[in-house]
Amino acid sequence: MRSGAGRVGVLLVGLLAVTACAPGAPPGPDATPSAPPRPLPDPMPTEPGSLEEAIAERRSVRELVDRPLSDAQIGQLLWSAQGITGSRGRRAAPSAGATYPLEVYVATAAGVTRYEIADHALSDHLDDDRRSALAAAALGQEWIADAGAVVVLTGVVERTADRYDDRAERYVLLEAGHAAQNVLLQATALDLVGVPVGAFDDEDVRQVLALPTDEQPLYLLPIGFPSD
Numbered sequence: 001m002r003s004g005a006g007r008v009g010v011l012l013v014g015l016l017a018v019t020a021c022a023p024g025a026p027p028g029p030d031a032t033p034s035a036p037p038r039p040l041p042d043p044m045p046t047e048p049g050s051l052e053e054a055i056a057e058r059r060s061v062r063e064l065v066d067r068p069l070s071d072a073q074i075g076q077l078l079w080s081a082q083g084i085t086g087s088r089g090r091r092a093a094p095s096a097g098a099t100y101p102l103e104v105y106v107a108t109a110a111g112v113t114r115y116e117i118a119d120h121a122l123s124d125h126l127d128d129d130r131r132s133a134l135a136a137a138a139l140g141q142e143w144i145a146d147a148g149a150v151v152v153l154t155g156v157v158e159r160t161a162d163r164y165d166d167r168a169e170r171y172v173l174l175e176a177g178h179a180a181q182n183v184l185l186q187a188t189a190l191d192l193v194g195v196p197v198g199a200f201d202d203e204d205v206r207q208v209l210a211l212p213t214d215e216q217p218l219y220l221l222p223i224g225f226p227s228d
């Protein structure tokens with residue numbers, strides 16, 4: 001069973017890596033007739049410290065040095081994911097109907113903490129290093145254990161389903177993507193590297209992190225220092 005899951009994981013990671021530019025299906029019957037593509041103005045120059053620079057520089061890097069991140073770095077990453085940025089509890093990432101289904105954990109060498117969003121604070125959750133166990137749950141992606149911090153996004157679908165019924169699962173996944181990209185761009189801006197990891201066994205991650213039963217693990221974001 002495990003080796004089957006592992007093969008699926010390796011296949012998934014491989015497909016994610018190589019299928020980025022697969023051609024789309026032909027346009028629908030009402031689409032505008034084809035014309036030569038019109039060139040766009042060049043993207044804005046990537047000034048140091050700009051959003052454009054972070055977008056351009058972000059890369060998935062899996063060769064990491066196992067070194068702890070500072071509290072300031074971890075705090076900044078978590079704020080980027082779900083920090084309060086506006087009135088009435090509005091957060092750094094958009095949320096369908098402001099239903100806010102996401103929760104955020106951080107696994108480090110020191111243990112696992114939970115991001116207390118309203119207070120911008122960490123509460124203790126588990127007091128030992130679970131990064132290797134997360135790597136195993138991620139179908140044996142061993143490099144995850146070298147990430148100074150593994151940010152984990154979970155979702156409580158019921159919060160969004162109360163308003164959006166059967167659209168909720170889609171919305172929660174989309175929202176996790178928004179939060180994850182914020183974290184990855186923020187990591188880049190902090191001269192850190194990270195990878196979005198979707199290939200994992202849900203139940204294994206749930207057990208490794210002792211998640212509440214209503215929280216579904218959605219995304220692992222190992223963030224750390226590049227080895228070169």
Ligand SMILES: Cc1cc2nc3c(=O)[nH]c(=O)nc-3n(C[C@H](O)[C@H](O)[C@H](O)COP(=O)(O)O)c2cc1C
Pocket residue numbers: 013016017018058059060061062141195196197198199200
């Ligand atoms: C939904 C999703 C799941 C992914 N899962 C994994 C994963 O499990 N392991 C991994 O190493 N990379 C994973 N990736 C990262 C992709 O392999 C990577 O983004 C892709 O190769 C493009 O490279 P870049 O991120 O450097 O632009 C995932 C990316 C996405 C969007």
